Amino acid sequence: MVKPAEIFEANIPRPLGELREAQAFAPSNIALSKYWGKRDAGLNLPLNSSLSISLGSWGTETTIRPSEQDTLIFNGTKMASDTAAAAKIWRFVDLFCGVGRPALAIETSNNIPTAAGLASSASGFAALTLALNAAFACNLSKPTMSMLARFGSGSATRSFWQGFVRWDAGDAPDGSDSFATPLEVDFPSFRIAILTVDSGPKSHSSTDGMTHTVRSSPLFENWPDKANADCAEIERHIRNGNFVAIGELAEANALAMHATMMAARPAVCYLKPETWSILQDLWRARQDGLVAYATMDAGPNVKLVFEESTASDVLNVFPNAQMINPFEGSSV
Amino acid sequence: MVKPAEIFEANIPRPLGELREAQAFAPSNIALSKYWGKRDAGLNLPLNSSLSISLGSWGTETTIRPSEQDTLIFNGTKMASDTAAAAKIWRFVDLFCGVGRPALAIETSNNIPTAAGLASSASGFAALTLALNAAFACNLSKPTMSMLARFGSGSATRSFWQGFVRWDAGDAPDGSDSFATPLEVDFPSFRIAILTVDSGPKSHSSTDGMTHTVRSSPLFENWPDKANADCAEIERHIRNGNFVAIGELAEANALAMHATMMAARPAVCYLKPETWSILQDLWRARQDGLVAYATMDAGPNVKLVFEESTASDVLNVFPNAQMINPFEGSSV
Numbered sequence: 001m002v003k004p005a006e007i008f009e010a011n012i013p014r015p016l017g018e019l020r021e022a023q024a025f026a027p028s029n030i031a032l033s034k035y036w037g038k039r040d041a042g043l044n045l046p047l048n049s050s051l052s053i054s055l056g057s058w059g060t061e062t063t064i065r066p067s068e069q070d071t072l073i074f075n076g077t078k079m080a081s082d083t084a085a086a087a088k089i090w091r092f093v094d095l096f097c098g099v100g101r102p103a104l105a106i107e108t109s110n111n112i113p114t115a116a117g118l119a120s121s122a123s124g125f126a127a128l129t130l131a132l133n134a135a136f137a138c139n140l141s142k143p144t145m146s147m148l149a150r151f152g153s154g155s156a157t158r159s160f161w162q163g164f165v166r167w168d169a170g171d172a173p174d175g176s177d178s179f180a181t182p183l184e185v186d187f188p189s190f191r192i193a194i195l196t197v198d199s200g201p202k203s204h205s206s207t208d209g210m211t212h213t214v215r216s217s218p219l220f221e222n223w224p225d226k227a228n229a230d231c232a233e234i235e236r237h238i239r240n241g242n243f244v245a246i247g248e249l250a251e252a253n254a255l256a257m258h259a260t261m262m263a264a265r266p267a268v269c270y271l272k273p274e275t276w277s278i279l280q281d282l283w284r285a286r287q288d289g290l291v292a293y294a295t296m297d298a299g300p301n302v303k304l305v306f307e308e309s310t311a312s313d314v315l316n317v318f319p320n321a322q323m324i325n326p327f328e329g330s331s332v
Numbered sequence: 333m334v335k336p337a338e339i340f341e342a343n344i345p346r347p348l349g350e351l352r353e354a355q356a357f358a359p360s361n362i363a364l365s366k367y368w369g370k371r372d373a374g375l376n377l378p379l380n381s382s383l384s385i386s387l388g389s390w391g392t393e394t395t396i397r398p399s400e401q402d403t404l405i406f407n408g409t410k411m412a413s414d415t416a417a418a419a420k421i422w423r424f425v426d427l428f429c430g431v432g433r434p435a436l437a438i439e440t441s442n443n444i445p446t447a448a449g450l451a452s453s454a455s456g457f458a459a460l461t462l463a464l465n466a467a468f469a470c471n472l473s474k475p476t477m478s479m480l481a482r483f484g485s486g487s488a489t490r491s492f493w494q495g496f497v498r499w500d501a502g503d504a505p506d507g508s509d510s511f512a513t514p515l516e517v518d519f520p521s522f523r524i525a526i527l528t529v530d531s532g533p534k535s536h537s538s539t540d541g542m543t544h545t546v547r548s549s550p551l552f553e554n555w556p557d558k559a560n561a562d563c564a565e566i567e568r569h570i571r572n573g574n575f576v577a578i579g580e581l582a583e584a585n586a587l588a589m590h591a592t593m594m595a596a597r598p599a600v601c602y603l604k605p606e607t608w609s610i611l612q613d614l615w616r617a618r619q620d621g622l623v624a625y626a627t628m629d630a631g632p633n634v635k636l637v638f639e640e641s642t643a644s645d646v647l648n649v650f651p652n653a654q655m656i657n658p659f660e661g662s663s664v
Contacts, residue, residue: 218558219551219591226550248598256595259551263591265584273612276605 002174004043004151008095011144019066019102022134026126026159027059028110028118030192030303032250032295033231034257035154035167037214037224043175044150047214048227051166051183051234052158053192053305056326058112059159060123064135067105075109092125092152096132104135113322118194119206119297125152126159147179163187163327164238166231185238186327189308193292193321197274197300206298209261209268217264226256247293247305254295272300278318285317334506336375336483340427343476349469351398351434356462358491359391360444360455362524362635364582364627365563366589367486367499369546369556375507376482379546380559383498383515383566384490385524385637388658390444391491392455396467399437407441424457424484428464436467445654450526450633457484458491479511495519495659496570498563517570518659521640525624525653529606529632538630541593541600549596558588579625579637586627604632610650617649 035050072079072086079086089106108127110120129149133140140148142160146167149156158165161182170177204212214220230253237245261268275296282294282304292306292314304321306314314321367382404411404418411418421438440459442452461481465472472480474492478499481488490497493514502509536544546552562585569577593600607628614626614636624638624646636653638646646653 218554218588219595221554222550252595252597252599255599256550259591259595262594263551263584263588266580267584267587269608269611271608273605273608276601276603276608279601280605 002043004095005098007043007151007174007176008148009098011148012096012098012138012140014098016097016101017137019064019104019135020137021063021065022131023061023063024127024130024134025059025061026123026130026156027054027056027162028112028120028123029054029155029158029165030118030295031155031158031297032164032246032305033227033234033253034295034297036227036257036260037210037220038154039169040173040175041211044154045175045178046154046167046169047224049167049169049231050155050158050227051164051231051238052155053164053190053326054159054162055112055118055192055324056162056328058118058123058324060108060110060112060120060127062106062108062124062127062131064131065105065107067103069103071105073105073107088152089124089128092128093132095151096129096148097136106131118301119155119299121153122155122159125149125156128152129156130160143179143181147176150175150178164235166235169228183235183238187238187241188327190243190326191306191308191311191314192324192326193304193306193314193318194324195278195302195304195318195321197272197278197302204268204270204298209270209298213261213264213268217260219263220260223256223260227253243307244291247291250295250305251293254297258296270298270300271296275300275302278302281317285313290314290317334375336427337430339375339483339506339508340480341430343480344428344430344470344472346430348429348433351396351436351467352469353395353397354463354466355393355395356459356466357391357393358455358458358462358488359386359388359494360442360450360452361386361487361490361497362450362627363487363490363629364496364578364637365559365566365585366627366629368559368589368592369542369552370486371501372505372507373543376486377507377510378486378499378501379556381499381501381563382487382490382559383496383563383570384487385496385522385658386491386494387444387450387524387656388494388660390450390455390656392440392442392452392459394438394440394456394459394463396463397437397439399435401435403437405437405439420484421456421460424460425464427483428461428480429468438463453485454487454491457481457488460484461488462492475511475513479508482507482510496567498567501560515567515570519570519573520659522575522658523638523640523643523646524656524658525636525638525646525650526656527610527634527636527650527653529604529610529634536600536602536630541602541630545593545596545600549592551595552592555588555592559585562588575639576623579623582627582637583625586629590628602630602632603628607632607634610634613649617645622646622649 029052031052033051037047146157157180164183167180361384363384365383369379478489489512496515499512
């Protein structure tokens, strides 16, 4: 069995270059076709491919500096190294740098409104990988960084590019073909809105929910194949510019993912009553002609996708929606 | 292909006896292991076996009388024969009686509080079958009546007995082995509570929801086998008097059924935000030690199962719960 450290050794030139201060930004992303289920927990390899849209200027900025001792500042606050989140970050730094690394200071901050309740691990591990690459002058390619960032967070693979990004599950046992690729399709009218239900911590981590679902849900078996098919079909609709088909499929894919959890024993329910109220309002509005679709990750918040021309109608139904233009100012 | 009329001809002695006034009662029932999905729509044959608990004195009382012309009185109100519900009832009467039947008056009423929002088709078609059997002195056995009532409503097969009842899916192409059997297990401490969310008409009939789910849900494929396994396992727990195992499995089975619908494309969601609020309250109370479990059919209401000793705790959490003692006054 391959160990994570061996993958990093094989892909990052040793010894590392001298540590210099470096800064990097990575966008957050929202999956239109979800990653749910691991085929290898040790190498964080997914059972199915997934496809996301990056959130433009919403994401994580990370700076790495030489330091007397290891320090981690998260959103302006020093984080003790014994918290689960900090331990995960330092474990990744150790993998990246190998044995005998210099002490370093990591300063990382999300410019995503906290109230949006978006997961920050995707943009966080992508920005950390980019910053480490720059700080140690490793000169890694983005596909290689995407593959390595997977060890921090699966969805981080997709946060190295703007626009639509596909993470191929791959089939190599060592995960060397499990990284993301940008579709390089411009879709300037594409819009996202975040509807926040709860920005508090989740009841279960997504990894725990995933593991429990794969192990206990009698309906999980059909998910990986269908998720792969959805991923390929959404890509086709993106390339054809067929917004309605993208939206319908993204919503169906998200609900199918949550259905696999709801059938787990005991059930895993990230969606809250307020989530269902939003969905009910959305479905009612859609019957009245609103062309907008919902997607939900391992948490209660709803993300809507729609086109620019529908933005004011979306705000009429959901006045608190936080609007995002994923293609603003960026050429894919 | 066998036609429904042939099944009735083969099972009911012709010509019918002379029509005399007759009255019959059948209890409503709640499935602890659900029926969801048909293997033959024409003969109303299920893909999986199911197991229910009957609701004691809550049910339908039906009287049949000779009449100058066909008349249907439902809960005291005359029903036009062109409504969907009335057409279904008359179609069943025609099947039961065969060609050249006399005109008859049907008076049927549910003694279930309307606010409980329970489906009445199960007790309704069972009571109708019992009343027709008595009115025409057919002298049919209960298993035969259970098999025939299936043509009115699948869950009616289970409403011919009190207590726990199992509907075997069977495998005969003509459905001759697809009828219910009582478990004949006494469980005097078993209690049910109804939590009503909405007593209004459903958005989709359960037959429509079933058909759409079987056809479009990528997660449905694993349901029939798991549902059969659940049914057998719940029966074992009933025979062992293991209440906690019954409750856990009943709740998991119901959620898995709703999960198959949630993954349908588009999704079928009978559960409303208020349903999820109740589930959230229940799960929170369970963490605090409440031993009660939920089940939901093709509608938003929640039915709780628990034991007598827990009744007051259930009322503390859910003051509006309508309590049912399914074994009251009946020896199974």
